Amino acid sequence: MWGKGRRLEMHNNPLQRSVLVRIPNDYLRLKILDKNIWYVGDSMFHTAQWSSVHSSSTPPLSSIKIWAHLTGVPLDLRYTQGLSLVAGLIGERKETDDFTLNLVSLTLSHVKVEVDLTKPLPNVVEFERQSGEVVEVQVDYPWLPPKCSHCSELGHVVCNCLLFTPPKEPAARAPGEKAKQKTSDSSKKTTIPSAKTKQYVVKKTMPPIITDPPPVPQSISLPTSPSAFKTPSFAHPSALKFPISTTESPSDKPLKPSLKRTRSSPTFSPSAPPKISYQSSKPASSLPFPDDPAKVRVISPSKQMVTCELELPNCSPTIYYVVYASNLTEERIDLWAEVLDLQLAHGLDSRPWMIGGDFNQILHSHDHSSFYHSRHASQMFQFRDCLLQMGIFDLRFYGPPHTWINKCEVSPVAKKLDRCLINSDCLTSYPNATATFLPLAPSDHSPCLIDLVVQLPKAGTQPFRFLNYLTKHPSFLEVVTDAWLLAGSVSVDLASLCWKLKNIKRSLKILNKENFSNIQKRVKESYCLLQLAQQKSRITWLREGDQNTTFFQRVCQARASYNAICSFLLLSGVIITDPLEMSDHTISHFKAVLGPDLLPLLWYSPPHWFHSLTPFVCNQPQIASILLMPTAEEITKIMFSLNPNKALDPDGLTSGFFKASWSLLGTECISSIQAFFNSGFLPKTTNSTILSLVPKFTGASRISDYRPISCLNKLYKVISRLLVRRLKP
Known part of the structure; x- marks a missing residue:
């Protein structure tokens, strides 16, 4: 995210719980330092400019920039200065989004404010107009930093706290141990703040309401006889009844910790x-x-x-x-x-x-x-x-x-x-x-x-997928060169270029199979040899700069689970799980959306109507720049700017493949792209697209609940970017 596809130079400092990062891009560095607070997963960290006299301890987190949603701001105050006056009752206003400036909602406003976390954040603010009218504005906070329940520091939860030691599992209690408990334990009470408390600023503040704790529930036990259970069926939990054991008194149970929650x-x-x-x-x-x-x-x-x-x-x-x-x-x-x-x-x-x-x-x-x-x-x-x-x-x-x-x-x-x-x-x-x-x-x-064991639908043969680690193999260029020369003569257009790219895939598959198959077994053997070498050398093993963290693996697992499509819910309420039925249902849906057989009648707009919308007309130098033939340097620069880790396209080749073999393929790719600008012909293989379905929200069930993402060929992306450059003012 910070490197924009490039690997950053990072140095870990575990003793000071900090990481030194070198960010070459000046614009990104300023944006990262300006945001200051970053939140990833369930941990929060802050960024600051390094200096030779920087502090080795983490500075206290007293203020943070968060978004506040204001409901009820009058329309005559829906401008920058008016919103600053209202947001000033919460903190210092920093930013307002386009949603608020364009008046998308007449009642809701989004304002980013810098708040003081040492004070409770208000839920409602009030201000008085010159006419004496008191206006009440409700304040919502979409996100607030968590607070550790052990060390009371902001930015992490108790499971990630370095000062917290998880208690050991309690041992089984002796039968007569309950009788030895002190009677004073049963007299302790825990106060629970009411969740209906409102906090006001400027005018008044309502104190929290303290209520007595609810009675501690008695222990219950399930019958141990098999005959006491009936055949499992769907029933509401309220219909389940269990015999309540009265051998224990509520005073014998340990007290529960109090739950306190404020806006800060x-x-x-x-x-x-x-x-x-x-x-x-x-x-x-x-x-x-x-x-x-x-x-x-x-x-x-x-x-x-x-x-x-x-x-x-x-x-x-x-x-x-x-x-x-x-x-x-x-x-x-x-x-x-x-x-x-x-x-x-x-x-x-x-x-x-x-x-x-x-x-x-x-x-x-x-x-x-x-x-x-x-x-x-x-x-x-x-x-x-x-x-x-x-x-x-x-x-x-x-x-x-x-x-x-x-x-x-x-x-x-x-x-x-x-x-x-x-x-x-x-x-x-x-x-x-x-x-x-x-x-x-x-x-x-x-x-x-x-x-627990859902079988994911499989689509038969797996499509070709180029893996970027093949470019690191010593024989990569040699294999590509031999396959490229055997594929045919020199390419002069996109059709012949795509045909040669298709023919070299077999050689790439053989290279991957001969050198990187059974990777789990090879990694295990290499790890055993590494442990032996480590023991012989007696060198302390350091892990620094490892990006394959547990958090990364958990995010990948959760994302793969959410993106997996196991079934579709039809409008009739029927759930289909057969892969062929799901494929036919998906094709028919997007065909009706993107390419229906019968197009509706549209009103025809004559060309002079479009000319009447704007008096702008391109002059001759601008027309010449649009029709200008792209140079070899321009095509090469755009190809090398593509991210090699993007999703695969229909031909299965990434930009990493073109970059690693550009010395061999570059000349033919440049001439083929230039031939397109001369003829205007784009072959079907270059114009093909893969639609990848991404759920719009959690729990997506119908085909309309998925958003199609187009995965395009790398040659198509280069041509589209060249056209965009010429159309930009």
């Missing part, structure tokens, strides 16, 4: 490291399924959640949390704290685990069917921060975007309350797992069907 610290803050052991009066039970090798063991049930362990053949055990959240905000806050405690107690940072069910809380504003839903609801931020600290995210799902409806014909409301969330280790264990939300039947919730 949007995270959960446990008062102390969790020391909670979840036990029941009965031993853990298993759910037997006679004809299924899977085993489900109930670990710890509670009021809003049941913790299970799922064992599959030839797979490591997976922890699964079944959630049925309460309708009350205070009880849901207790659920978020309980989930965080269980994650730390069971050590789920390095184990596959899933959590699913009815959370009774949306995660984003678009999860609500109403356009007027607040984008700055505190409950939504609490839920989002909880998931961020646990490091879990949505499993790739199909089905309706909303999983709950109120079934009210007068004022219908739909929300996405049901989710299936996983962590990175679970995605590594089941890379093709998907969740399908079925249509609403008798219930007001959509049942979720999880498939």
Whole structure:
């Protein structure tokens, strides 16, 4: 991103937790330094100009530039100076986007402000006009930096904190140990701030409302007899009833940490490291399924959640949390704290685990069917921060975007309350797992069907794909030269050039197969030799500049999971999974959009109508510059400016191949491109395009939910850029 396709010079300094980066481009360097704060994944870092007297410690993060969405700004103040006055009640205004300047919305304004993070950010600001009218403006913040619940520093979560030591898994408690607990533990109380608190500035500030904590739920246990269970079926979680054990009193349970969240610290803050052991009066039970090798063991049930362990053949055990959240905000806050405690107690940072069910809380504003839903609801931020600290995210799902409806014909409301969330280790264990939300039947919730081993559709023969590492092979130029000479005579146009490029693909495949096949086995053997050499040399092994990080692999896994297309949902409600049916459905859809058989009748606009729109007419020098033949230097410069790591085009050749073999292919490529500007003929092989489908949003199910991205040939890109250069003023 900073190098624009070029490798940057980087030097790691682990002792000072810093990285020294050399950025040759002056424009990019200024933009990077001006932004100052960068946020990648769940970690934040800041940039500063290096100097010989720079500080070795990280400077405190007291201010940051964030976007604020203002709702209710009067129209007579919708200009730069007026927005500066309103935004000045929050912080110092820095920028306004085109959405606000062009008045796309008459009620919403986007302003970037530099705020002081040591003070709470207001949700509502007020100002008084000269006429005495008091105007109230609502403030929403699309993003706020997280705060560590352990060290209270901004920019990272507790799982990435260097000062936090995860607690060890609690040992089994003796039967008589509960009786030895002090009675003073049961008298402690935890205060929970109300989520409905509003903060005002300039005029007044409403104090937070303190309420008593809800009663601690009693422990519950599932029956251990197989006859107590019926055949599995889709049922609403509220219909499940479990016998409640009364052998334990609420005072015997350890206290939950308090959850505090303000605008300046949007995270959960446990008062102390969790020391909670979840036990029941009965031993853990298993759910037997006679004809299924899977085993489900109930670990710890509670009021809003049941913790299970799922064992599959030839797979490591997976922890699964079944959630049925309460309708009350205070009880849901207790659920978020309980989930965080269980994650730390069971050590789920390095184990596959899933959590699913009815959370009774949306995660984003678009999860609500109403356009007027607040984008700055505190409950939504609490839920989002909880998931961020646990490091879990949505499993790739199909089905309706909303999983709950109120079934009210007068004022219908739909929300996405049901989710299936996983962590990175679970995605590594089941890379093709998907969740399908079925249509609403008798219930007001959509049942979720999880498939852990989805078979991705295959398209028969794999197309040719040139890999850039082949250019590093010593015999690359020799192989390309021999194949190029055997392909035919010198190319004089694009058709003959594409034919020769097609003929050399066989030699490139043989080079790749003979030298880079069985790469996993070769890497393992080389690693063993490297370890032996390391032990003999007694040199401390340093890893510096490695870009193949765990974070990079997790991002690639999550992106591949989201972009995978396993099925299509038709308008009739039928789901198709057959590759041939999916292919026919896709072709018919885009053929109707891009090239329909019957075109609608269009009004004809005469040429003089276009001339009447603008009096501008190209003069003779401008006409001559447009018709100018591209030079060899211009074609070479454009070819070498193409990014070699872009998506592959129909011929499978990257710009890295042309750059590495330009000394051999350059002359014929230049003459073929110049021949196009003389004749204007573009062959079909050069004009062919691959449409790659990218989901517009998570949960894309219909073909219309995907955006087509065109992958063009490199020769086509060079010609199009040459034409754009001549048409630019």
